[in-house]
Amino acid sequence: MNVSMSSGVNNTASTGQVSNIIRQTIKQKLEALVPAWNGRVQDIPAPGEVLAGPCAVIAFAEEVPKSAWAGYRRIIKISPYARPEDGGAEQVEAWSAALMEGLHQVRLEDEEGGAFTCIYLGSSDCDRVDASSGLVTRSLRFGVYVPETVEYTQAGATDSWMAALQGWTRTQLGQEWSIYGDVWPGGYKAKSILWRLTGCSTTTTGTSALEIRKQWIGHVLAANVADVRQTVTHLVEQLAVQPRIALTDTDGTRYVTVDEVSADLQADAYLNGQIRLTLQQRIRRPGTDVPLIREIHHSKGIE
Template sequence: MRADDKRAAEGGEMNVSIQSETNTAATGTSKMCVAVRQTLKQKLALLVPAWDGRVLDVPAQGEVLTGPCAVVAFAEEVPKSAWAGYRRIIKISPYVRPEDGGAEQLETWSAELVKGLHQVRLEDEKGAAFTCIYFGSSDCDRVDAGSGMLTRSLRFGMYIPESTDDHAVPGTPDSWMAALQDWTQSALGSEWSVYGDVWPGGYETPSVLWRLTGYSSAAAGTSALEMRKQWTGHVVAAGEGVTRHTVTRLVEQLAVQTRIALANTEDTRYLTVEEVSADLQADAYLNGQIRLTLQQRSRRPGTDVPLIREIHHSKGIE
């Protein structure tokens, strides 16, 4: 085989390989979306019994909707979040007949959907968890031309965490993260799950996620270093009241205790809580409510210098 033919063949094999990997990824994403869509439709049917299970995909051209119902449309994919997972925009559009309450009923259903989906953990039939976050209504109320029903589109971001194995990092685990997780588990008890860095696939609730968001070091005199790490804490629970109470409780305990013992050290060393605060209005799953700065002072590593063996001294030059 000539060199040109060989390169062409190798290039063809590479293209086939890349195309195969792309098709495999697309197939996996497609299957994931099918499972998520089915779970979401089942959840919507439970939230609004008046629809009698009529939660539909986007109707075909010319198809006329009948009776009160909802339509689920999967919109654009957006860049993946480093800690929240794959993101997809979905639009949920409830439809109501004028004689069944019109705008007033539409308002009631919309409120029920937001309350039942926003920051709520859902799980598909295979145990994969995902979360929907309400982004607002994407357009004004309108009358559907075919059915004469009133509708509006509610826009949600859907977040699907990846498997924990996808984020496995070789090397020594962060001792600060381990200490913070151990402290949190001790403070909240065994019924809480405590995660680090990313939301794992199939994450449980109630749970806390700690993410490292900043790091700095500075000299403290000639022989010491001060290291600081900034963390974001996400507290996710079933109810808003439990979530707010837990956020407040963690912040108060960190402010009072001020020191966290480092795990797995022969001589116990501590991290100092330098600053901690909470934003109770922040999105729990995506942005996190707690901001924490931990600090530790350590000795500078010694510098090897040659020892002075002899000193010669002269009073002056003759």
């Protein structure tokens, strides 16, 4: 019981520390995105405190279940405030557009080298006038995704298909790209590819063969939208032109074949991935090498 309680306290403290680091990093980013705030990016004001001048308020909202590959997720609300004489709702609209462009699907890095990604989730309410200050404001919701801070190991170490796909990708893109398997690691790099295995099926082919199919999703993440589009397109084209990928951990040369590949350039890079890939391989069914007739018995006839 004592161990369990201690573990809970440690987890709470760890989550609070992560939240503080994220908060400070986002504040610095907001100050850079909107110089007109003159660094006035603050937490929720205390009771009775009145906001003065153009500024932004950041608040942490609900925590939602993390996905298996994206890691810890937290909802934050960012509220820009503008004076009516400075444009009011029109100014809030302009600042909101700047925040969406500057934060949506953007990888941020804290002072300790940890990385996280912001995803714009929409506005949580309509424009309103703050009763105490008279400033016009609107709340914008962002999801903040932080990968698990665990030591990254190649997911393909026990999966020859994953290892082959990662190796093929590295050959296509070069060493400037980081290639990951199954989950985003802590401290993932700005130019990254993540391959995730999402499904597997087998089909009997004739009497002696099995066809194995595996479905993959590819995530292409980069700071520049043009780099993302070019890289996604290049990978899809090369998978179509070179439809065989060699398996590297087997005796002799064996291959997996590209059965189907497609890309959605509008898909979210961090969460959903842009590339859909199906690989297949045909193998001999176990036991099919056994002769159909193993023994023949005969008698000499009736005496």
